Amino acid sequence: MRKILTIAKREYLAGVRTKAFIISLVLMPVMMGGSIVLQLLTKKLDDNSEKTYVIVDRTPGGTIASALEADVENYNTYVINDPETGERNHPALKLEIATPSANTDEAMMQQRFELSERARKSEIEAFLEIGPDVFTTRSDPNPESAEDPQSVRLQAKRPGEGFIGRYLERRINNIIQQVRFQRENVDPVLVKDIQQAVPLRAKGLTSKNPQTGVIEDSADEKRMANFLLPGVLIAIMFVVIMFGASPAMNGVVEEKSQRIAEVLLGSVTPFELMSGKLIGLVGIALTTALIYFGGGYFVAARYGLTDAITPSLIFWFFVFLTMALLIFGSVFIAVGAAAQDVKDTQALLTPVMFFLVMPMFAIGPILLDPHGKLAVICSLFPTSAPIILVARQSVPPGVPIGQLLAGIAIVLATTVGCIWAAGRIFRVGFLMQGKSAKLKDLFSWIIKG
Amino acid sequence: MSAAVEIEHVTKSFTSQIAVDDLSLTVPSGTIYGFIGPNGSGKTTTLRMIMRIFVPDSGSIRVLGDDSWHSAADRVTYLPEERGLYKSMKVREVIRFYAELKGMRSPQKRIDDWLERMELTYAADRRVDQLSKGMSQKVQFISSVVTDPELIILDEPFSGLDPVNENLFRQAILDLRKEGKTIIFSTHNMAVAEQLCDFVFMIYKGRKVLDGTLDSIQDVYGFDTLRVRLEGGSLGGIVGAEKITDFGRYQELRLSRGADTQQILRELMTRGAVRQFEQTRPTLHDIFVRIADPKE
Numbered sequence: 015m016r017k018i019l020t021i022a023k024r025e026y027l028a029g030v031r032t033k034a035f036i037i038s039l040v041l042m043p044v045m046m047g048g049s050i051v052l053q054l055l056t057k058k059l060d061d062n063s064e065k066t067y068v069i070v071d072r073t074p075g076g077t078i079a080s081a082l083e084a085d086v087e088n089y090n091t092y093v094i095n096d097p098e099t100g101e102r103n104h105p106a107l108k109l110e111i112a113t114p115s116a117n118t119d120e121a122m123m124q125q126r127f128e129l130s131e132r133a134r135k136s137e138i139e140a141f142l143e144i145g146p147d148v149f150t151t152r153s154d155p156n157p158e159s160a161e162d163p164q165s166v167r168l169q170a171k172r173p174g175e176g177f178i179g180r181y182l183e184r185r186i187n188n189i190i191q192q193v194r195f196q197r198e199n200v201d202p203v204l205v206k207d208i209q210q211a212v213p214l215r216a217k218g219l220t221s222k223n224p225q226t227g228v229i230e231d232s233a234d235e236k237r238m239a240n241f242l243l244p245g246v247l248i249a250i251m252f253v254v255i256m257f258g259a260s261p262a263m264n265g266v267v268e269e270k271s272q273r274i275a276e277v278l279l280g281s282v283t284p285f286e287l288m289s290g291k292l293i294g295l296v297g298i299a300l301t302t303a304l305i306y307f308g309g310g311y312f313v314a315a316r317y318g319l320t321d322a323i324t325p326s327l328i329f330w331f332f333v334f335l336t337m338a339l340l341i342f343g344s345v346f347i348a349v350g351a352a353a354q355d356v357k358d359t360q361a362l363l364t365p366v367m368f369f370l371v372m373p374m375f376a377i378g379p380i381l382l383d384p385h386g387k388l389a390v391i392c393s394l395f396p397t398s399a400p401i402i403l404v405a406r407q408s409v410p411p412g413v414p415i416g417q418l419l420a421g422i423a424i425v426l427a428t429t430v431g432c433i434w435a436a437g438r439i440f441r442v443g444f445l446m447q448g449k450s451a452k453l454k455d456l457f458s459w460i461i462k463g
Numbered sequence: 464m465s466a467a468v469e470i471e472h473v474t475k476s477f478t479s480q481i482a483v484d485d486l487s488l489t490v491p492s493g494t495i496y497g498f499i500g501p502n503g504s505g506k507t508t509t510l511r512m513i514m515r516i517f518v519p520d521s522g523s524i525r526v527l528g529d530d531s532w533h534s535a536a537d538r539v540t541y542l543p544e545e546r547g548l549y550k551s552m553k554v555r556e557v558i559r560f561y562a563e564l565k566g567m568r569s570p571q572k573r574i575d576d577w578l579e580r581m582e583l584t585y586a587a588d589r590r591v592d593q594l595s596k597g598m599s600q601k602v603q604f605i606s607s608v609v610t611d612p613e614l615i616i617l618d619e620p621f622s623g624l625d626p627v628n629e630n631l632f633r634q635a636i637l638d639l640r641k642e643g644k645t646i647i648f649s650t651h652n653m654a655v656a657e658q659l660c661d662f663v664f665m666i667y668k669g670r671k672v673l674d675g676t677l678d679s680i681q682d683v684y685g686f687d688t689l690r691v692r693l694e695g696g697s698l699g700g701i702v703g704a705e706k707i708t709d710f711g712r713y714q715e716l717r718l719s720r721g722a723d724t725q726q727i728l729r730e731l732m733t734r735g736a737v738r739q740f741e742q743t744r745p746t747l748h749d750i751f752v753r754i755a756d757p758k759e
Contacts, residue, residue, distance in 0.1 A: 016566070017563075017564055020563045020564055021564070024549075024560050028549070028551065028552070031551075268549075268550075269547075272545075272547055272548070272549075273543050273544075273545040273546070274547035274548065275547070276511070276514075276516060276541065276543040277543060277603075277606070278547075279514075279516045280514045280516060280536075280540065281537075281561070282536075
């Protein structure tokens with residue numbers, strides 16, 4: 015056992031001292047904090063200076079332009095400023111009301127050209143042309159079918175709605191609806207009341223407290239957390255497995271090519287050597303996982319999602335991660351032992367990678383329905399089970415105990431089977447020189463030893 | 464004298480090729496045993512079987528009195544032909560790692576002693592990938608002997624060494640024998656084998672072809688060689704010489720059975736000035752070539 019630990023210690027220290035590991039350590043806080051910092055930085059970079067919009071209102075009487083003009087002060091005072099800090103978050107607005115040209119194509123084109131020229135010279139940001147027939151409802155409600163007289167045209171040097179564009183669209187539609195309500199003698203307040211939406215509150219199942227016997231209501235389901243958390247857990251497990259297993263595989267290839275293998279096997283048995291490597295690999299990967307998990311917890315705390323990260327979930331995360339590492343780690347090490355160089359490993363790894371990334375193919379449907387049929391099937395499939403079980407465990411009410419036990423049994427059996435098979439491949443492949451092993455060779459070594 | 468290694472009727476094949484064929488060999492304790500043989504003759508396979516890296520297909524191998532590998536593993540060390548060192552580790556770290564793998568708990572003092580003995584103290588904290596080939600070889604050698612093993616197996620320990628380092632290695636090996644260690648080493652350098660080995664074993668095409676002391680091996684061939692230095696004439700067509708090898712400063716004539724050396728001397732004196740005329744036994748190099756290259 016002491017020799018196994020000596021090998022494990024060397025593997026661990028060699029692993030955590032590599033540039034790749036140190037970069038991953040540095041990258042994690044950068045990735046975790048980066049989005050927040052980036053958010054703050056981009057906020058600073060936002061151009062919130064005053065923008066001039068020209069309104070060409072072709073409706074009879076120009077009522078929309080007048081209403082918008084009356085609303086500008088409200089926009090510049092309340093809409094764009096943070097109510098707590100008073101800091102401006104969006105660009106200020108200056109409206110310029112232009113007299114519409116004659117309603118002939120030629121005149122309208124001329125006016126649009128002149129306003130475009132002003133926009134090109136950056137005298138104005140954009141101009142909106144409100145069609146004369148916007149108050150009339152269309153027979154075809156599809157917006158694409160609306161003609162220019164029934165639409166609002168927004169023209170700018172950089173076409174795109176932007177914050178002001180979206181605000182003006184909302185306000186213009188409000189004004190148009192008000193006019194339509196008045197025309198039809200309908201009280202807009204009444205319509206608003208009638209149209210009030212009823213919220214759907216997603217909840218878990220009501221249960222009885224076994225200690226007190228009291229029936230307790232379940233907490234509201236946090237949709238965001240239920241979608242985000244399993245996705246984050248799957249991503250962390252995938253990254254950690256790759257971070258842990260790949261260097262170990264490359265290390266074995268190096269030991270083969272540098273003939274270190276012979277010296278090692280003069281002191282320890284192949285099984286002791288592989289076990290030591292596997293323990294080292296798990297150590298490196300769990301260190302990475304702790305750091306990543308810590309980073310994830312920090313982000314979750316920032317978004318108020320830590321309620322979902324329970325001690326039980328953390329326990330299952332590390333248990334299943336360890337088992338997944340033993341499964342994929344032993345296979346990666348065996349592949350390293352069978353390969354002549356790093357290039358060789360790619361061909362042998364393809365089927366292994368298929369099993370590793372398989373949960374990723376199903377991630378969409380599983381995240382949408384964490385306890386659906388696909389999720390259950392993937393939970394019982396040996397190579398995807400550890401990752402999917404953790405993801406499902408993070409969504410209340412968790413994995414049913416029967417499925418959890420079956421999953422654990424399958425994963426444990428797979429772990430033992432993979433280590434056994436990898437040990438047999440390792441024993442033969444580690445000293446083999448000058449010949450690239452094929453997949454059928456690996457199976458032959460497993461069977462014949 | 465007890466046996467450090469006893470090999471009995473061992474055969475080892477790889478796919479359809481027999482690497483070692485019915486080999487029996489006894490290596491006495493406290494001796495230096497040289498393994499010689501052409502490339503691919505089965506030397507390294509034999510060494511690996513002694514190390515239990517390979518398991519024989521048939522026959523038995525006892526190492527330090529044990530049939531089971533585990534009981535003897537920590538008392539045996541191995542220096543492979545191609546140096547097996549982790550490039551990213553520092554010299555002291557890598558020696559310590561190998562020492563701990565052999566079960567040594569506090570190797571630091573012995574590591575320092577051996578670093579000094581092999582004149583490598585100044586490089587103790589350098590990474591292995593910053594060392595020259597000779598320095599790497601020293602590190603590997605120290606890794607092999609630092610645990611005070613009873614049996615030391617060295618595969619081509621002198622290859623690539625300059626004369627100064629070769630002397631250092633030679634002295635270290637002789638010192639180890641004085642301390643009672645058994646040393647098996649393979650080499651292609653016949654001069655080194657002649658100088659160092661108490662016993663020489665030659666394997667050719669998987670079979671043992673020589674085994675014994677240098678004297679006993681040379682006795683088999685007898686005094687069948689003439690070492691001659693002739694000035695002002697040539698040796699071509701000398702009656703009684705099977706083969707003539709020119710070494711530049713002197714020539715060697717392999718005598719045919721029943722050749723008359725006095726007659727040859729008289730013949731040479733008619734051809735030129737004879738500066739040297741010595742009847743000797745063949746060198747190990749010559750014996751090696753005679754076996755490994757029969758057309759010679």
